Amino acid sequence: MKPVDVAVGILVKPNGDVLLGQRPAGKPYDGYWEFPGGKVDPGETILEALKREFVEELGLQIHSAEEWCGVEYVYPHAHVRLHFYISRDWSGEPQSLEGQAFAWQGAVGVEPLLPATIPLLEWLEQVRYS
Numbered sequence: 001m002k003p004v005d006v007a008v009g010i011l012v013k014p015n016g017d018v019l020l021g022q023r024p025a026g027k028p029y030d031g032y033w034e035f036p037g038g039k040v041d042p043g044e045t046i047l048e049a050l051k052r053e054f055v056e057e058l059g060l061q062i063h064s065a066e067e068w069c070g071v072e073y074v075y076p077h078a079h080v081r082l083h084f085y086i087s088r089d090w091s092g093e094p095q096s097l098e099g100q101a102f103a104w105q106g107a108v109g110v111e112p113l114l115p116a117t118i119p120l121l122e123w124l125e126q127v128r129y130s
């Protein structure tokens with residue numbers, strides 16, 4: 001399976017909370033929580049995809065974001081290459097434009113999380129309050 005590039009954004013509030021979304025019904029792993037994002041379209045940079053996904057899914061504008069880390073994971077339905085970005089420079093209030101639930105979390109307490117996303121939480125503790 002050829003890897004698919006996915007742009008994923010970790011939006012951090014000044015108090016350190018991060019935004020998570022729940023995958024809607026009908027998608028693989030529906031009901032699982034993830035950091036918002038989606039597949040990079042052909043001809044698009046990862047940052048462009050990130051900004052587009054946040055507008056489409058949540059009505060949020062990301063003004064700038066910093067590349068943080070990459071994780072590759074093979075699911076039964078896909079082989080993904082996740083590009084995680086951190087942004088503290090965004091505007092708007094999240095809206096559920098695709099019917100998904102979302103939540104700002106301090107210590108991440110929502111469950112279940114997508115398997116590829118779980119190791120990120122520990123790393124995140126080291127940067128979110130910096």
Ligand SMILES: Nc1nc2c([nH]c(=O)n2[C@@H]2O[C@H](COP(=O)(O)OP(=O)(O)OP(=O)(O)O)[C@@H](O)[C@H]2O)c(=O)[nH]1
Binds near residue numbers: 073
């Ligand atoms: N946005 C996001 N996707 C993640 C995370 N962790 C993770 O494994 N993924 C995987 O990355 C892919 C994201 O693509 P997507 O949400 O645009 O695509 P999808 O599977 O819903 O399919 P579709 O959009 O073609 O219907 C999925 O395969 C998803 O399982 C994460 O934290 N955030």
